[in-house]
Amino acid sequence: MALSLVNQMQVLIAYCSADERCVFSNHACQEWFGRSAEEMTDITLKEMLGPDLYKRNHPHILRALGGEKQIFERDLTNHAGSTRRHLVTYMPDVRAGMVVGFSVNAAELPVQEPLAELLPICASCKSIQCSSGEWLSFEDYLMRHSPFGFTHGLCPSCMPHFFPNTNQGAA
Numbered sequence: 001m002a003l004s005l006v007n008q009m010q011v012l013i014a015y016c017s018a019d020e021r022c023v024f025s026n027h028a029c030q031e032w033f034g035r036s037a038e039e040m041t042d043i044t045l046k047e048m049l050g051p052d053l054y055k056r057n058h059p060h061i062l063r064a065l066g067g068e069k070q071i072f073e074r075d076l077t078n079h080a081g082s083t084r085r086h087l088v089t090y091m092p093d094v095r096a097g098m099v100v101g102f103s104v105n106a107a108e109l110p111v112q113e114p115l116a117e118l119l120p121i122c123a124s125c126k127s128i129q130c131s132s133g134e135w136l137s138f139e140d141y142l143m144r145h146s147p148f149g150f151t152h153g154l155c156p157s158c159m160p161h162f163f164p165n166t167n168q169g170a171a
Contacts, residue, residue, distance in 0.1 A: 012076075012086070012106035018065055018099060020045045029106075034079025053077075057088075064090035064102040076106065085109045 006013055006026045013026040025033075025040040033040065033048060045061065046054040053076070060070040070090040077083040086106040093101045119141075120129035128141040142148050154162060 010108075012104070014040075014104040015093070015101060016045060016061075016104060017101045020061065020065075022048055023101065032076070032078045060088075060090055061102075064092050065099050067092045067094060067099050073109065074106075085111075 007028075009026060010028050011026075012029040012032055013024075014022055014029050015024040017023050022040050022043050022045065025037065030037055030040055035043070035048075040048070045057075049057060053074075057074070060072060064070050069092065070088075072088055074086055074088050075083050076086050086108055089103075089105040091103045091105070092099045093103060121127070122129075122135065126138055127135040128138060129135050130141070130144075136144065139150055143150070159166060
């Protein structure tokens with residue numbers, strides 16, 4: 001049941017041993033690399049990823065094998081030559097205090113609309129017009145089209161407007 005569920009997921013899932021060999025891969029992973037389950041089993045990570053990607057991922061692999069969870073973004077190219085951005089997680093498998101391998105989870109990130117060189121912005125309210133024609137607040141636009149999140153506070157210039165009885169800057 002669990003294996004069937006893992007194979008239905010569109011996330012690339014694999015398990016690698018401490019000697020950097022693929023022990024398991026789900027169907028999405030096999031399809032991505034253009035290999036059968038048999039071809040994926042016991043393949044070295046260097047052979048599976050290719051020399052360039054292996055070299056870029058190797059520091060993360062070593063840290064995972066050292067017991068440290070790794071989360072990073074990476075452009076991955078499938079066997080057909082299509083490249084997509086993924087959020088990759090390497091989770092160490094620790095048993096009796098020893099790292100015996102690590103699991104791999106690579107989830108495709110949604111494609112974000114690139115920021116244009118010139119953004120149509122309302123001269124009054126500062127809303128930004130999307131390529132679809134929709135007008136969004138500055139915050140909503142950035143939340144949709146960038147990796148940024150927001151937290152709110154008041155800068156020293158605005159603080160007296162909202163809290164006039166606060167003595168800012170007094171020693």
